[in-house]
Amino acid sequence: AIATVSGNFRLTGEGASSDIRHIVLDFGQAAFPVLEGQTIGILPPGADAQGRPHHPRLYSVASPREGERPRYNNVALTVKRVTEDHEGRPVAGVASNFLCDLAKGATVNVIGPFGTSFLMPNHPGSNLLMICTGTGSAPMRAMTERRRRRIALKEGGELMLFFGARAPEELPYFGPLMKLPRDFIDINLAFSRVPGQPKQYVQDLIRARGDDVFRLLAGEHCFVYVCGLKGMEEGVTEA
Numbered sequence: 001a002i003a004t005v006s007g008n009f010r011l012t013g014e015g016a017s018s019d020i021r022h023i024v025l026d027f028g029q030a031a032f033p034v035l036e037g038q039t040i041g042i043l044p045p046g047a048d049a050q051g052r053p054h055h056p057r058l059y060s061v062a063s064p065r066e067g068e069r070p071r072y073n074n075v076a077l078t079v080k081r082v083t084e085d086h087e088g089r090p091v092a093g094v095a096s097n098f099l100c101d102l103a104k105g106a107t108v109n110v111i112g113p114f115g116t117s118f119l120m121p122n123h124p125g126s127n128l129l130m131i132c133t134g135t136g137s138a139p140m141r142a143m144t145e146r147r148r149r150r151i152a153l154k155e156g157g158e159l160m161l162f163f164g165a166r167a168p169e170e171l172p173y174f175g176p177l178m179k180l181p182r183d184f185i186d187i188n189l190a191f192s193r194v195p196g197q198p199k200q201y202v203q204d205l206i207r208a209r210g211d212d213v214f215r216l217l218a219g220e221h222c223f224v225y226v227c228g229l230k231g232m233e234e235g236v237t238e239a
């Protein structure tokens with residue numbers, strides 16, 4: 001499908017080391033149904049050094065199924081501008097730079113949606129345990145927003161979030177997240193690089209909140225979602 005950019009907003013603070021953006025894509029008249037937890041593929045224009053078209057890159061949808069705004073035929077993505085690899089060597093970041101530089105009204109070639117396993121349970125009373133770092137928060141935002149829009153239905157089900165970032169200004173959606181009612185979502189933020197504070201990872205907070213995590217896990221209807229840095233998987237599993 002061809003989507004049109006209807007918004008591109010920076011999420012990270014002025015002093016932040018990363019440029020993370022909230023990008024809204026509108027599908028106009030085209031049918032492009034997605035579910036929370038699915039990904040879509042972005043086809044960057046142009047070709048690589050060998051003249052071959054760029055590979056599509058997958059991004060998690062950050063908005064709920066009925067759209068970033070209800071009844072709009074759109075999806076939101078959370079995109080971090082990639083400029084270097086984990087060792088600090090410069091890399092092209094073809095798709096992320098293409099997306100982060102998009103102006104309102106620009107068009108994007110999209111394929112998908114993809115994903116059949118990272119989906120929300122149909123049972124609305126089920127509990128969701130969400131563990132993420134950085135832009136891994138995109139699917140968690142989609143699921144949380146899905147539940148928030150249905151709050152009045154009183155379907156039940158607890159939400160517990162563990163979210164890791166270097167500092168508050170690096171944490172996408174920090175403002176809106178902190179405005180959510182405490183009885184709607186149990187939020188646990190782990191910051192690793194706040195001066196004067198001990199380094200914290202999500203797995204440290206999972207341990208600290210062990211009793212409540214255990215209570216959720218022991219329940220019949222608990223679903224666990226982990227998204228973000230590959231490296232956290234081991235620590236989270238151990239915790």
Ligand code: A2P
Pocket residue numbers: 133134135164165166167170190191192193201202203229231232233235
């Ligand atoms: P760190 O400050 O040690 O890099 P990033 O900003 O690079 O996307 O990382 C998001 C958060 O995940 C950072 O707070 C980062 O901490 C943290 N992190 C790095 N490695 C791990 C790990 N093995 N387990 C959990 N969190 C991690």
